[in-house]
Amino acid sequence: MTEDIISLIRENVIQGRVTQDDEGLDEGLVGRPGVTELIEKALAKRLDVRDIINKGLTEAMNLVGQKFEQKEYYIPDMLASAEAVGVAMEILGPYLARSGIKPKGKVLLATVKGDLHDIGKNIVMILLRGAGYTVKDLGNDMEPQSIVNAVREENPQFLGLSALLTSTMVNMRDTIQALEESGLRDKVKVVIGGAPVSEEYAKSIGADGYGSDGFQALAVIESLTST
Amino acid sequence: MSTSSIRNEFDIDTEQVFNRMGYGTDGVPSARVESLVREYADNICHLVEPSYSYVIRDINSVRGSRVFIEGSVIFRSNVIARLLERCQKVAVFVLTVGGRLGEVVHQLSGDGLMVQAAVLDAIGSDAAETLAHVVQDIVGKEAEADGLGISQRFSPGYCDWRVSQQRMVFRAMGSDTAGVRLTDGCLMIPQKSISGIIGIGPADKVESYNPCPTCEKRDCVGRR
Numbered sequence: 001m002t003e004d005i006i007s008l009i010r011e012n013v014i015q016g017r018v019t020q021d022d023e024g025l026d027e028g029l030v031g032r033p034g035v036t037e038l039i040e041k042a043l044a045k046r047l048d049v050r051d052i053i054n055k056g057l058t059e060a061m062n063l064v065g066q067k068f069e070q071k072e073y074y075i076p077d078m079l080a081s082a083e084a085v086g087v088a089m090e091i092l093g094p095y096l097a098r099s100g101i102k103p104k105g106k107v108l109l110a111t112v113k114g115d116l117h118d119i120g121k122n123i124v125m126i127l128l129r130g131a132g133y134t135v136k137d138l139g140n141d142m143e144p145q146s147i148v149n150a151v152r153e154e155n156p157q158f159l160g161l162s163a164l165l166t167s168t169m170v171n172m173r174d175t176i177q178a179l180e181e182s183g184l185r186d187k188v189k190v191v192i193g194g195a196p197v198s199e200e201y202a203k204s205i206g207a208d209g210y211g212s213d214g215f216q217a218l219a220v221i222e223s224l225t226s227t
Numbered sequence: 228m229s230t231s232s233i234r235n236e237f238d239i240d241t242e243q244v245f246n247r248m249g250y251g252t253d254g255v256p257s258a259r260v261e262s263l264v265r266e267y268a269d270n271i272c273h274l275v276e277p278s279y280s281y282v283i284r285d286i287n288s289v290r291g292s293r294v295f296i297e298g299s300v301i302f303r304s305n306v307i308a309r310l311l312e313r314c315q316k317v318a319v320f321v322l323t324v325g326g327r328l329g330e331v332v333h334q335l336s337g338d339g340l341m342v343q344a345a346v347l348d349a350i351g352s353d354a355a356e357t358l359a360h361v362v363q364d365i366v367g368k369e370a371e372a373d374g375l376g377i378s379q380r381f382s383p384g385y386c387d388w389r390v391s392q393q394r395m396v397f398r399a400m401g402s403d404t405a406g407v408r409l410t411d412g413c414l415m416i417p418q419k420s421i422s423g424i425i426g427i428g429p430a431d432k433v434e435s436y437n438p439c440p441t442c443e444k445r446d447c448v449g450r451r
Binding site: 016022023024025027071074075076077079080082083086087090113114115116117118119122123126165166167168171 | 248249250254256257258259260263332333336337339340341342344345346348384389390391393410411412413414416418
């Protein structure tokens with residue numbers, strides 16, 4: 001039974017079905033339980049929250065990541081799965097501490113000064129939450145000093161910076177410099193992402209990592225977590 | 228030229244929308260995504276308030292990669308200089324589909340409704356492109372009346388034309404920028420806005436202008 005519900009959660013994340021009213025990628029699924037109903041059922045049956053997350057959500061997103069990489073899935077398909085995971089984590093939130101599950105780490109996310117684009121950042125946020133990280137979204141148009149203050153107060157292991165424009169990506173460098181000047185640079189790993197930035201740019205401004213898309217950002221943070 | 232509004236009956240090119248969402252020419256969207264795109268495309272008129280403004284300025288001189296336009300406007304770009312040295316005038320424009328669509332995208336994204344947010348964002352971009360075609364047609368007709376032709380559109384950020392040159396585009400516009408404002412980082416607010424130039428000159432010289440041989444961005448996806 002445990003495996004049945006968890007495999008159904010996995011399948012419905014892959015299908016991107018949040019509720020029973022949702023269509024999936026495949027046809028004929030409307031009316032069958034979606035991730036919301038299945039998570040509630042799993043909790044009612046007192047299944048291990050750790051199994052729900054690791055074997056259900058995380059495994060599903062790993063498969064979605066593979067499908068995305070192999071161009072079997074496109075951005076909207078990946079987003080539908082991420083949405084389902086986001087809802088699942090909202091429901092599971094209160095049960096995490098009770099089950100003694102510790103987050104893998106704390107991540108602050110911000111779109112840098114002058115930039116208001118947030119879709120990419122929000123995708124990364126959902127993927128990180130689904131993978132077991134505590135994430136705080138600082139928002140858009142964030143001044144370097146405001147980010148420094150947040151790092152000082154929140155003491156995260158990771159800081160994710162996003163920018164969509166060549167004119168605003170330079171503020172990633174200013175933010176990293178502000179962290180250095182405040183003596184906080186060694187306390188937090190900085191990972192950057194966004195259309196105009198690259199691995200080379202990340203190195204040139206002293207960032208610790210670069211994610212070319214949401215899955216890559218998660219992979220980079222996972223790899224930095226284990227070092 | 229003062230700000231003009233047009234009827235917000237956009238004919239959204241759904242193929243372009245799928246393209247923007249990464250499907251390319253080979254990808255097949257799921258039935259769910261296809262139906263969402265069509266639903267939003269059919270109802271886009273409730274979310275957009277299109278307006279545009281353009282001015283036609285004299286080109287005073289071109290020196291190296293600098294173009295001197297009337298009104299103390301200086302464009303700095305090799306690609307733009309090579310275009311405008313073929314032109315007699317330049318149309319400078321700003322257009323927007325308004326701020327409401329962006330607010331709804333932001334709201335959807337914040338609520339975790341990522342598919343809807345991404346679809347609406349892509350449709351908003353297509354609406355802005357559609358409006359840009361309208362402006363291009365209007366400028367084209369004005370040029371044609373003078374026996375001239377027009378170039379393709381160029382915006383700051385294209386080729387070697389830096390985004391910071393938005394300031395010069397907005398200076399050329401004067402006080403009428405169709406309700407669009409520029410942030411310190413040269414981001415246009417509302418976000419679904421386009422600014423840029425269209426060269427006006429002898430049709431045989433301007434219509435065929437290809438910027439790629441002049442541009443040093445070898446890895447550009449638009450390279451021809």
